[in-house]
Amino acid sequence: MYAVNGASIQVSGKETLGIVGESGCGKSVTMMSVLGLVPVPPGEITGGRAFFKEKNLLEYSPAQLRKIRGKEIGFIFQDPMTSFNPVLTIGRQLIEPLQEHKGMSKKASYEKVVDMLDLVGIPNPRQRLREYPHQFSGGMRQRAMIAMALICNPDLLIADEPTTALDVTIQAQIVELVNGLKSKFDMSIIWITHDLGVIAGMADRVAVMYGGMVVEEADVDLLYENPMHPYTRGLLESLPKEGSREALKAIRGAPMIIREKPSACPFEHRCSFVKPVCRELIPPLKGADSTHKTACWLYE
Secondary structure, three states: OOOOOOOOOOOOOOOEEEEEOOOOOOHHHHHHHHOOOOOOOOOOOOOOOOEEOOEEHHHOOHHHHHHHEOOOEEEEOOOHHHHOOOOOOHHHHHHHHHHHHHOOOHHHHHHHHHHHHHHOOOOOHHHHOOOOHHHOOHHHHHHHHHHHHHOOOOOEEEEEOOOOOOOHHHHHHHHHHHHHHHHHHOOEEEEEEOOHHHHHOOOOEEEEEEOOEEEEEEEHHHHHHOOOOHHHHHHHHOOOOOOOOOOOOOOOOOOOOOOOOOOOOOOOOOOOOOOHHHHOOOOOOEEEEOOEEEOOHHHO
């Protein structure tokens, strides 16, 4: 299986980059590979570079990556229930990174955790930090996961579909919370999701992935106003429109299972505009300027 195939992604300081695409397109694996979170074996990184502060993280040892994770790069996992240790209190799990990365005393760490839980909107933080993950609701667990990701004031926050398992009301609260914390901590965010509606309200730029590749990248307003790649168009046409009674349009076919390294456009078997070259060569990601790029032979 080839989960990621030459994906190129860049995020600037204090910027929010949204990475979108359907399940299995390589969004999460890309980011987990950067931080050494993909088990080896069965996973394997065969090439590439991942620069953070001008240093290639793919050359780091596991011990070096542990010093980066949580301290300089925070990670919010998709399912907070399985991400927390069920037999340790929330407080103990939030105190640990402060002692590991900051060398803080137990008392100072305790007060920092209380302040952080209060900041992310968890009521009665002194009482709640003594409780276990199963005693928190889904929304509260996600808030606690955000607190853990931000406890050491990282420069970059990676959020892996953090609102997927939550109802719409709680989703909106989490998005609003993260947007507010971004300004407070002066950090950059990579927000992974399949929900284009969430991205519209928080991202500065969007990278659309399919088949382990970035097929389109643009400023968020440009992407919604003028989607260029047929896959991006299909995603936007599948969204319900306010006041419209038209049937939703589905992208024909099924997502590809990449058992061999791609040698052609990964979307060619589902595309309505396919040309012979699409079945022969992988289109490069490029555009007229840096604000809008697409990987599609339609524009050659």
